[in-house]
Amino acid sequence: MGADGQGSRIRRALLPQGSDPYWRVGIHMAYWFVPRIASDSTIRDTYMAPGGRQIMRRSHNATETQVYFVMREESEEASAIHRAPVERRQEFWASRFRDAGWQTERFIEGMKTSPFFYSQEIVQIRTDTWSKGRVVLPGDAAHCASPYSGMGISGALVGAHVLAGEINRHPGDLPTALANYDRVLRPFVNEIQGEVNPRLLRLGMPMTQHAIDVFQAATALACFLHIPDLAARLSKEDRGGNWQLPQNPAPTSAA
Numbered sequence: 001m002g003a004d005g006q007g008s009r010i011r012r013a014l015l016p017q018g019s020d021p022y023w024r025v026g027i028h029m030a031y032w033f034v035p036r037i038a039s040d041s042t043i044r045d046t047y048m049a050p051g052g053r054q055i056m057r058r059s060h061n062a063t064e065t066q067v068y069f070v071m072r073e074e075s076e077e078a079s080a081i082h083r084a085p086v087e088r089r090q091e092f093w094a095s096r097f098r099d100a101g102w103q104t105e106r107f108i109e110g111m112k113t114s115p116f117f118y119s120q121e122i123v124q125i126r127t128d129t130w131s132k133g134r135v136v137l138p139g140d141a142a143h144c145a146s147p148y149s150g151m152g153i154s155g156a157l158v159g160a161h162v163l164a165g166e167i168n169r170h171p172g173d174l175p176t177a178l179a180n181y182d183r184v185l186r187p188f189v190n191e192i193q194g195e196v197n198p199r200l201l202r203l204g205m206p207m208t209q210h211a212i213d214v215f216q217a218a219t220a221l222a223c224f225l226h227i228p229d230l231a232a233r234l235s236k237e238d239r240g241g242n243w244q245l246p247q248n249p250a251p252t253s254a255a
Helices: 009-014 076-083 086-097 104-113 139-143 152-169 174-194 198-203 209-224 227-234
Strands: 022-035 045-049 053-059 064-072 117-125
Touching: 009 139, 022 076, 022 104, 022 198, 045 209, 053 086, 053 104, 064 086, 064 104, 076 086, 076 117, 086 104, 086 117, 117 139, 139 152, 139 174, 152 174, 209 227
Parallel strands: none
Antiparallel strands: 022 064, 022 117, 045 053, 053 064
């Protein structure tokens, strides 16, 4: 099982040479820890800067604060930087955000000594097959819907449930089990991936200060009118539409 994430090397070996499984939305993200200070809150703060840039911070314990840099950029350099050494990636992110304002200087300084640093391009994984022979791709390696879907963990758990069920249902016929895994799960994956709209994502990352002001005024008004609460109460469908999680048979004894 190639459960090695959206950058899966096992998927690269499984797919035909030259195939590109990445569906890009033009957004990139970096993430690391900095020492917590008194003003850091457990509630996430989001700061918007011109140029389609966002900075988010949230403290998850008494000593550390999580920092996220997010930006809109469609360039070969931005797509390639995530495969570069950590030092080069940190230089890239510092150069893109150095003039952003707020606590940027603190976050960039903390980046240099952080014990953890990660960056990625926001993508979906879209392929025609999730298996070959006795090799199968689960989770993000098969069908990453992107962090903006809100379905990363849910999608992986649902996929594992379907895969295990089909293997239990056809214990002596792995090709049939893996073909059914694809057939049963793909409508669910297509549904949750299709809910990610790049235009809406980019709308939430304005390029100018005027657009930022308009966006913040609109969201403040929506919150004042309790529109998010109303939308949640009126929502009638689970994520994934009308797709139903199949019942799995009991595991078949190998004895």
